[in-house]
Amino acid sequence: MSDQSFSKPPPPVQHVLITYPAPHVLLVTFNLAKQMNSLPVKVSWQLSELFKWFDDEPDLRVGIVTGAGRKAFCAGMDLKEAQTALFEKDILDRHYPDDGFAALTNRKGKKPIISAVNGHAHGGGMEIALNSDLVIASENATFSLPDVKRGTAGLQGGLPRLSKLFGLQRAMLVALTGYVLQAQEAKEWGLVFKVTKQDDLIDEAVKMAMLIASMSPDSVIASRAGVRAAWEAGTVEEALEAVLRKYGADLFRGENAVEGMRAFAEKRKPIWKGSKL
Template identity: 55%
Template sequence: MSSDSDPKNRMGNAPAFKPLSRRLGKKPVIAAVNGLAMGGGCEFVVNCDLVFAAETAMFGLPEVKRGVAPIGGALPRLIRMIGLQRASEFALTGTPISAQQALEWGFVNKVVPVEKVVDEAVKYAAAIAENSPDAIICTRAGLRQGWETAAVERAVEITLEREFAELQKGENILEGLKAFSEKRKPVWKGSRL
């Protein structure tokens, strides 16, 4: 058997796509898309937590036009994100969509002028960073579990068992509750989750 006939040696299993598309990281990933996000670039975008697009941005999975399948992790997530019919249209035709279409489909959070796309992403990153790092990690884990796990109850159980159990042991939950009762802004410590 030649190495070309072994699926593990083929381009479709390229390790370059695994880190983001199958990531289990704790920190939110925010994309600022300015230009083309095609193929692997589009798969990266699908797997981000928040996506901001310039008005001129375009998204696409043109792999089928070249005899390749987009298997970097985007397909199952696309179905949950935009529905089976839209995901099928998008992936099976290989036809790119505009930033506005991506917004209408729920593929991106916001479309802004090209000169503001990075600033918009940074603005949201700063808003997230103002919150408890432990709560961010736990909340993101719950969102990801709900997105990637078929059963809602199982997703909740996993999050409760892992991240929430650790969140309750940390200093930030106490600081957040104390600051709320004292009507002041919390002073967060680095996460230990």
């Protein structure tokens, strides 16, 4: 797949590789392996534009994020840059875009993101994983929020999600001590759905992305929204009402719903159109 296949080309992002490993799949690779893929602030703003483009691009259905090299998925913010940024007046208000560190830790979006964690996911890297729709980890992956060791705090979305995902005791252990989860432990706690060999990691992530991409793009967007609405804040009733209000009519009257039911009746594979939701 080339940029020519899209309605408009992706916006440029520094220190990031953008590739398309399969039809309808975007792969974003943080490309600062020498500094454990820790990201400068400007990259988060550029990634914010990239993921908006991803959501608006009809031919893309699933995103994967990973880190270059074999040691780190993402070690969070660039601490050397952060020491300088602390003296800026607007750091608390505008340090990162509304969708958070790497434009992922507070991302709402429409389309699913898979984190393929290939090593250390610390600080902002763990916060990315906590807000991802699916997480696959290599056997050498580790997860931690070391902020209490640095005098900072995981304020890009990670702390409340710790509690929702892990429960109070485990969340406090991670938040208050900088506890490091190994890959298998992260799977047992519910952060990771699959652990694989590092050499197989991207292949496994692409297989999962292709499986999701083979489903109705409209149904994936609406189904993801329904799950996340309940997980993040509301009751079951509030989540259902919000999703029905936003997507219900367009989903069931849309061409993909017609095609899906027609394909079922005709005993053939459906031919999906890019989502217009």
